[in-house]
Amino acid sequence: MDERLTIGTLARQTGVKVETIRYYERIGLLPPPARTVDGNYRSYSAAELNRLSFVRRARDLGFTLDQIRALLDLAGQHDHDCADVDAIAREHLDKVERKIADLTALRHQLRELIGSCSRGVVADCRIIDALSP
Template structure:
């Protein structure tokens, strides 16, 4: 069963332009063409694009996705390479969470330091930098 680019787009919630972009950068193989020169996709491309979308939704970079696809193309390959990529990504996610937690603490403290009043006495403006020229 051949899928058009529109069908593939809808089935994976991926914009048509993104599908074309993934083809241009080699994440998706160039599809077969119909006699009318339309792209024709099959289940393999649907599965591959679904994998790409899910990986991107989880925050993996295009380079990480490319590496995982390359490793997964060899079914006999040990999964240690994919495990390493996933563990590195998890470490990056945990670092970002720590950064955001620190940011939340700092913003909470700055907001709580505000007693109201005029801008001239605003603790938030002061905390953000009295030399800001505001």
């Protein structure tokens, strides 16, 4: 018989909060867990630990819940063409690259604002002027 895990143990082993595990169950990213006979506690298998670890890693990489759901679906189709997985990853990469470009532009603007500061009084502050309507 395989070793069963409590929700607390599952949370510790994956670094996912208990509340988040329950949320993932509610939205269908994790299947409803088995329940213990004594106390009706949630009981998880190694398969659920692996699935939650997959979800955690995908979230760490910034994939959306919908993208993760699609990736999990594709992961279960071993003979399916990998192009669909690649398309999801490429779409996500494009989004990340756009964010990096936006943040780079923001950094440049903030550096210019800070560089324009004469370090005088707030009434003459170029940063406050630039932020004011």
